[in-house]
Amino acid sequence: MIELKRIISIIIKSLTITAVVSAVIGFTFNLLGLNFFAGFFIAVVLQFFGWWLFDIYTNKKFMASMANARAQNNLADSYQNIELVCSYCGAKNITRILLNKNNTFKCMNCNNVNGIKIELTTTRTITPLIADKELSEIFSKLQDNENSNQRQNAVNTEKVKLDSSKKDK
Numbered sequence: 247m248i249e250l251k252r253i254i255s256i257i258i259k260s261l262t263i264t265a266v267v268s269a270v271i272g273f274t275f276n277l278l279g280l281n282f283f284a285g286f287f288i289a290v291v292l293q294f295f296g297w298w299l300f301d302i303y304t305n306k307k308f309m310a311s312m313a314n315a316r317a318q319n320n321l322a323d324s325y326q327n328i329e330l331v332c333s334y335c336g337a338k339n340i341t342r343i344l345l346n347k348n349n350t351f352k353c354m355n356c357n358n359v360n361g362i363k364i365e366l367t368t369t370r371t372i373t374p375l376i377a378d379k380e381l382s383e384i385f386s387k388l389q390d391n392e393n394s395n396q397r398q399n400a401v402n403t404e405k406v407k408l409d410s411s412k413k414d415k
């Protein structure tokens with residue numbers, strides 16, 4: 247309800263401003279010996295056209311700022327926070343690194359600037375696959391064990407039942 251009131255007041259304000267500006271232009275037309283309504287009408291059309299262009303411009307500006315914010319966000323995402331030891335004093339520092347940049351950090355403890363050297367290593371993807379296979383073998387063995395235990399338990403329960411039924415007789 248408050249929102250609707252606000253919108254109506256904005257519309258009334260805009261229309262009043264448009265009407266006043268148009269009336270002034272209409273009077274100017276009249277003073278120049280031209281038709282008041284012709285001036286008024288032209289002023290209204292020009293103002294609506296102007297507001298329409300202004301709206302497009304502000305929308306474009308808004309979209310551009312949104313895109314910029316998104317780009318900034320993506321950049322922030324590509325940073326990695328890591329803990330590094332200062333090469334001067336050995337204090338632990340949490341710093342951000344970006345892979346495609348020369349990274350440095352200023353030690354929080356001694357204020358010296360450290361360079362960061364990034365080393366990458368490779369592994370054969372076969373290694374974890376073997377590990378997976380071994381794990382699954384161990385798992386299936388455990389499963390078998392579990393199953394045989396359950397079978398054993400079932401047999402035992404059956405025995406107990408038989409025993410108790412014998413007692414009943």
Ligand SMILES: [Zn+2]
Pocket residue numbers: 332333334335336337353354355356357358
């Ligand atoms: Zn330090």
